[in-house]
Amino acid sequence: MITIIELAKILNLAPSTVSMALNDRKGISPDVRIKVKEAARKYGYMPYMKARESGMYKTDPRVISIIFPKCDVHITETIQSGIDKVIKENDYHKIRYTIDMYDDLRSEKSKEMFLTNILEHTSTNGILLFSLSLTEITLAKLVKKGVYIVFLNTFLDYGKCVYMDNISASFKAVKKLIEMGRKNIGLVIPDSSMGLEWKDRFLGYKKALKEKRLKFNPEYVIYENDFSNLRNIAYATKNLIEQNPQIDAMFYASDIFAFAGIKVLKDMGKKIPDDIALIGIDDMPIDEVLDPSLSSVKLPLAQMGEIGAKMLLQTIVNKQYDPESVLIEESEVILRASCAGEAESENWV
Numbered sequence: 001m002i003t004i005i006e007l008a009k010i011l012n013l014a015p016s017t018v019s020m021a022l023n024d025r026k027g028i029s030p031d032v033r034i035k036v037k038e039a040a041r042k043y044g045y046m047p048y049m050k051a052r053e054s055g056m057y058k059t060d061p062r063v064i065s066i067i068f069p070k071c072d073v074h075i076t077e078t079i080q081s082g083i084d085k086v087i088k089e090n091d092y093h094k095i096r097y098t099i100d101m102y103d104d105l106r107s108e109k110s111k112e113m114f115l116t117n118i119l120e121h122t123s124t125n126g127i128l129l130f131s132l133s134l135t136e137i138t139l140a141k142l143v144k145k146g147v148y149i150v151f152l153n154t155f156l157d158y159g160k161c162v163y164m165d166n167i168s169a170s171f172k173a174v175k176k177l178i179e180m181g182r183k184n185i186g187l188v189i190p191d192s193s194m195g196l197e198w199k200d201r202f203l204g205y206k207k208a209l210k211e212k213r214l215k216f217n218p219e220y221v222i223y224e225n226d227f228s229n230l231r232n233i234a235y236a237t238k239n240l241i242e243q244n245p246q247i248d249a250m251f252y253a254s255d256i257f258a259f260a261g262i263k264v265l266k267d268m269g270k271k272i273p274d275d276i277a278l279i280g281i282d283d284m285p286i287d288e289v290l291d292p293s294l295s296s297v298k299l300p301l302a303q304m305g306e307i308g309a310k311m312l313l314q315t316i317v318n319k320q321y322d323p324e325s326v327l328i329e330e331s332e333v334i335l336r337a338s339c340a341g342e343a344e345s346e347n348w349v
Helices: 004-011 015-022 030-043 046-053 073-089 108-121 136-144 166-179 196-211 230-243 255-267 285-289 301-318
Strands: 063-069 093-099 124-130 148-152 160-164 185-189 221-223 249-252 277-281 295-298 324-328 332-334
Touching: 004 015, 004 030, 015 030, 030 093, 063 073, 063 301, 073 093, 073 124, 073 301, 108 136, 124 301, 136 148, 148 301, 160 166, 160 301, 166 185, 166 196, 166 249, 166 277, 166 295, 166 332, 185 196, 185 230, 185 255, 221 230, 230 255, 249 255, 255 277, 255 285, 301 324
Parallel strands: 063 093, 063 124, 124 148, 148 160, 160 324, 185 221, 185 249, 249 277, 277 295
Antiparallel strands: 295 332
């Protein structure tokens, strides 16, 4: 049987902090209290287990679990800021998970087991899933078990979803490049099997070409699924330009791809934007300090998190799960030096 001192060592906390968390004393953050209670259950701290049986564990069950895939911290933290606003206003707490959804949760069975485990071993009332889909059968099983789920950045006609208009976002970016006189626009993007957002951004690219009466050329598109290796991403741009030297603009379906693109294009002796103009998507903070600064599409990430959290809390209150979807259409092209050759860098000094 584990002691409170041993439990404290496992958590790297003071025994007094562990005790205060287990007894719901003031001065302990919700995240720490939840972490301690879960560890007490996991390691079988006996006094706590007895208290749990008496119902003490359920004295504060207002908890939302949030599941993010591994992706850029700017994206997750911006979405989280919208979620946090709603959670705090409604006196809920949060447990946050970061997973490799293309490894840890590759199969539908593993997704179901993972989500069911969250419900069984935490005091979670509902779950927000970012860029992770479930089959209708799996979702029905989870809802039957009392798992209320809202999907962010994903559309399922049988689920509760909040997602961004990625078609419009990429359409605006490519349209802007064409209006600047660029006629041969390359695209670096993950393939559609990686998620709805990439399929939609590809459709937006094609839509802009069609509206401006430019022929879609599949040779101008290269697919890259690895976000972790900038060198591989750089090779994607290099290969595309070497095979199609007439390309005079690049649309990157993610700013991360554009970071590598700027590096390799400069190494190839290309002048940005004189030879090749660039636009990405995500509008990350680093965009404005790159050389040249990166034009990008700003997405309503925080708004998506806020709307999704409100939808989930309302579902928990109503205890009824009916399909519902909200499409957020707002997005804005932020022009910087990678597109507008006449734009001067902002002086911060």
